[in-house]
Amino acid sequence: VSYNSYVILDEKTVVMDTIDVRKTEEWLKNLEKALNGRTADYLVISHMEPDHAANIQKLCAMYPDLKLVATMQTFNMLPNFFDIDRLAERKIVVKEAQTLPIGKNTLQFFMAPMVHWPEVMMTYVPEEKLLFSADAFGKFGTIDHDDDWVSEARRYYANIVGKYGVQVQNTLKKLAGLDVETICPLHGPILTDDLGRYLDLYNKWSSYTPEEDGVLIACASIYGHTEQACEKLADLLKEQGKKVEFVNLNRVPVSEAIGLAFKYSSLVLAASSYDAAVFPSMELFLLELSHKNFQNRKIALMENGSWAPTAAKTMMKYIEQMKNITLIEPVITLKSRMNAQNEEQMKDLAEQL
Structure with a gap:
């Protein structure tokens, strides 16, 4: 499976989640290259599961002025995993539909509880029509192998999120009002073509409707x-x-x-x-x-x-x-x-x- 972390370069720099501990060194090299000498201003924490959050404490140590952007549930969960210096002054607690300007672009946050942990949130960038979807719309398999997206995404959905169909349905209703042209999940490829097909499949899976x-x-x-x-x-x-x-x-x-x-x-x-x-x-x-x-x-x-x-x-x-x-x-x-x-x-x- 691939573990995806993203960087937004604007007047402020934003890191979208970290990475699994098994890929820390490779991720840090990629991050340094992406930032190209700039500091990291914000870390958006979409999901506290360790395959995406393992390096939060390390990133905070590397960038002393880094601000953490997350839900209150995430901040309640954070001490279970890490000891973050000056956490109280670092944290930015966001709520449903709240926005954070970062320069030319704006981040808007949407809660996605139990998709598939209670603290999960998605981030929408309206200027780019881009959605950072956390674990939703992810798949098993690597991104450098041209396998069948549907079969691996279905296997991923059913085994990871399958229990929480009602919660996925609620999240899909929120997303229906957004103009989305690109979906960036935490696993698998970035989705840009025929997004209606992916949304239709998620609607079927989460309503337990056969394909x-x-x-x-x-x-x-x-x-x-x-x-x-x-x-x-x-x-x-x-x-x-x-x-x-x-x-x-x-x-x-x-x-x-x-x-x-x-x-x-x-x-x-x-x-x-x-x-x-x-x-x-x-x-x-x-x-x-x-x-x-x-x-x-x-x-x-x-x-x-x-x-x-x-x-x-x-x-x-x-x-x-x-x-x-x-x-x-x-x-x-x-x-x-x-x-x-x-x-x-x-x-x-x-x-x-």
Whole structure:
């Protein structure tokens, strides 16, 4: 993942956040080059998470007259991490829509609580139509590799911010009134083209609306029999004209599976029974989904158990905690491997999905 810090050069110089401790030396060299002999007048603290805030104390020591610009919640949190000399005279507490002139340009601050910590704020520069969006609109992956923005941004959103859809919706309503041509996030590339697309995706993700009408089959198989049944179901769904994606929970990082679950309208959970419950990779997936407020989906279940199937019962405990879930019947139970009856059940399931 990339960690982004920005510098504004105006009559006053502004540093927008610091950097993760693992990149301190590289960041300081880049900062010195950007300032080109000038001092740093302001440090805007968008977010206190250590991947962006690790060098606040170091920067304050380097620039004795540096002013810190942040919310009151940030200043309440700051002593938990650092001992800042003369903090009381350094701090500038900003509130909703407050402005700070820095020369030709103006900084305007908008609170974004729980996107994804309580102290988060965004900074808008109206003269440049530019938004410093904190963690919002960020993505996994590096900025020097041309990967798919949507898949990595979705995975980032679902795993980092996914729980806080209501708060993201509230923030999007604030941003709707701003004229924005450039978005500068704390992770990933600067966004300048087709911003409506990014805003639309964030609206869908934060309202738990599927991006696509399709089915994700999430499988936790032990010896391969459950996976074979999933492959059969995938073929039947494709015959129905449905878009299908398969994820092996034993092989794929759970963060990828979470991202894909946010993508599609339907989810098939297929797992082996294990220790009178469900195989651990499936339980971790469901635990993470429940943490992220996963909702508004169709879900179907397939379990496997050679003598006492328990997977479906365990999976249902998690599903019952989720909002607006349509459970597709029947629950398919395999006894070690699929049989002719299972195949007929899958045909019915495929039609319903």
